[in-house]
Amino acid sequence: MNMLIILLLVVFIVLIFGGILLSIEVAMRLGHRLLEKSHDLEHEIGERHRAQLRAETSLGEKELLLREIHHRVKNNMQIVSSLLRLQSRQQDDPVTKAILDDSRSRISAMALVHENLYQPDNLAKVSLRPYIQELAMNLFASYNIEPSRIVLITDVEPISINIETATPCGLIINELVTNSLKYAFPGDRLGEIRIDFKRLADGVSLQLRVADNGVGLPADLDVRRGKSLGLQLVVNLVENQLQGELLVERGQGVAFLVTFKEIGYEKRI
Amino acid sequence: MSRAKILVVEDEWIIANDIKDSLIELDYRVTAIASSGEDALARVEEDPPDLVLMDIVLKGAMNGIETARAIRARRDIPVIYLTAYDNQFLVDQAKQTENFGYLLKPFKDRELHIAIDMALHRKQHR
Incomplete structure (x- = not known):
C-alpha cells in the first residue's frame, strides 16, 4: 500500500x-x-x-x-x-x-x-476683390486719369474663382473699363465708373456689372457687330469662353451685365 | 533733386531697359545698367551714382543683397531693392542690410518716383 x-x-x-x-x-x-x-x-x-x-x-x-x-x-x-x-x-x-x-x-x-x-x-484660386481693385487702379494710372475727375466705385463680394475663369473675367473688365476711360468722358467731363461683382441667389451663378455714367455708346453701334477688338473680345469671352450671357443696358451712360458660372477645370495632362 | 544719377542693377535686359526709359522720363540720369553684382561694383567705381536700384536675384556669384552690402561698405549710396520675389526669407534678409526702400515688381512709374525721392531725401537729411 x-x-x-x-x-x-x-x-x-x-x-x-x-x-x-x-x-x-x-x-x-x-x-x-x-x-x-x-x-x-x-x-x-x-x-x-x-x-x-x-x-x-x-x-x-x-x-x-x-x-x-x-x-x-x-x-x-x-x-x-x-x-x-x-x-x-x-x-x-x-x-x-x-x-x-x-x-x-x-x-x-x-x-x-x-x-x-x-x-x-x-x-488654385484668385481672390476677386483685390484683383479687380488693382486692375482698375492700374488702368486709371496708365490712362493718367485723375481720380477726382472720374471716380472709381467697386462693390465686389469676397469671392475666389479658379484661374480658368479669372483670366477671361479679368480681360473683360480690362476692356470695359478701358472703353469707359477712353470714350465715356470726353474732354474734362466728370463722372464715375462702377464695377460690381456678386454671387446670385442660386449659389453658383456669378454676375459682373461694369457701368459708367458717361456719354453712352453711339446709338448706331451694335455691340456684336462692332469693329473694335475690345468689344469683340468682350462678346466672345463672355459667350464662348465663359458660356455666359451678356446684357447691355443703355440709359444714363452704359452698363454691361455679364452672368456666368465658374468654368470647370479641364485636365490637360 | 532732379537729374539724380541712378545705377540700375537688373539681370533681365528687357526689364532693365524698360526701367531705364521710365527713369529718363521721370527726369533722372542713368549711369549704367549692370547685370551682375561684380559688374555693379565696377560701375559704381567708374561713375558713382546717387542711388542704386537693385534687383535681388542676379546672375553671377553675388545676389543683390550681397552686392548692396559690398557697395554700402565702400560708399554711402542708398540702395532700393526691386524684386518680383515675394519670398519672406529674402525680404527679411534685405531688411537686415541698410536699405532705403523696397519695390515689388511690377511697380508703377509713380511708385518708382516716390521711392527714389524718399531715399534721396532720407540720405540728405540724415
Missing part, C-alpha cells in the same frame, strides 16, 4: 515538474515570439514614419515647384509687357502707340491674375 502511495506520489511529482517545465518552455517561446512581433511592429512604424516624411517632403517640393512656375509665368509676362512698352516708346504715331499700349494693358491684366493667384497661400 505504502509502495503504491509512493509510486503515485512520484508519478504526481514527475507530472508536476513536467508541467512546470512545459509551461516554462511555452512561456519562453511565447515571449520570444512576442519580442519578434514587437520588433516587426517597431520596424513597420519606423517605415511608415519615413514614408510619411517622404510624402510630406515631396508635397512641399511640389508646392515650391508650383510657386516657382507661377513666378516664372509672371516674370515672362512682365518681360512681354516691358517689351511692348519699349516698342511703344519708340513710336511717334499715336495710333500705333495706342495699339501697343492696349496690348500691354491686356498682358498686365493676365499677369495680375498670377500675382493674385499665389499670394494669399492659395495656389
Whole structure:
C-alpha cells in the first residue's frame, strides 16, 4: 500500500515538474515570439514614419515647384509687357502707340491674375476683390486719369474663382473699363465708373456689372457687330469662353451685365 | 533733386531697359545698367551714382543683397531693392542690410518716383 502511495506520489511529482517545465518552455517561446512581433511592429512604424516624411517632403517640393512656375509665368509676362512698352516708346504715331499700349494693358491684366493667384497661400484660386481693385487702379494710372475727375466705385463680394475663369473675367473688365476711360468722358467731363461683382441667389451663378455714367455708346453701334477688338473680345469671352450671357443696358451712360458660372477645370495632362 | 544719377542693377535686359526709359522720363540720369553684382561694383567705381536700384536675384556669384552690402561698405549710396520675389526669407534678409526702400515688381512709374525721392531725401537729411 505504502509502495503504491509512493509510486503515485512520484508519478504526481514527475507530472508536476513536467508541467512546470512545459509551461516554462511555452512561456519562453511565447515571449520570444512576442519580442519578434514587437520588433516587426517597431520596424513597420519606423517605415511608415519615413514614408510619411517622404510624402510630406515631396508635397512641399511640389508646392515650391508650383510657386516657382507661377513666378516664372509672371516674370515672362512682365518681360512681354516691358517689351511692348519699349516698342511703344519708340513710336511717334499715336495710333500705333495706342495699339501697343492696349496690348500691354491686356498682358498686365493676365499677369495680375498670377500675382493674385499665389499670394494669399492659395495656389488654385484668385481672390476677386483685390484683383479687380488693382486692375482698375492700374488702368486709371496708365490712362493718367485723375481720380477726382472720374471716380472709381467697386462693390465686389469676397469671392475666389479658379484661374480658368479669372483670366477671361479679368480681360473683360480690362476692356470695359478701358472703353469707359477712353470714350465715356470726353474732354474734362466728370463722372464715375462702377464695377460690381456678386454671387446670385442660386449659389453658383456669378454676375459682373461694369457701368459708367458717361456719354453712352453711339446709338448706331451694335455691340456684336462692332469693329473694335475690345468689344469683340468682350462678346466672345463672355459667350464662348465663359458660356455666359451678356446684357447691355443703355440709359444714363452704359452698363454691361455679364452672368456666368465658374468654368470647370479641364485636365490637360 | 532732379537729374539724380541712378545705377540700375537688373539681370533681365528687357526689364532693365524698360526701367531705364521710365527713369529718363521721370527726369533722372542713368549711369549704367549692370547685370551682375561684380559688374555693379565696377560701375559704381567708374561713375558713382546717387542711388542704386537693385534687383535681388542676379546672375553671377553675388545676389543683390550681397552686392548692396559690398557697395554700402565702400560708399554711402542708398540702395532700393526691386524684386518680383515675394519670398519672406529674402525680404527679411534685405531688411537686415541698410536699405532705403523696397519695390515689388511690377511697380508703377509713380511708385518708382516716390521711392527714389524718399531715399534721396532720407540720405540728405540724415
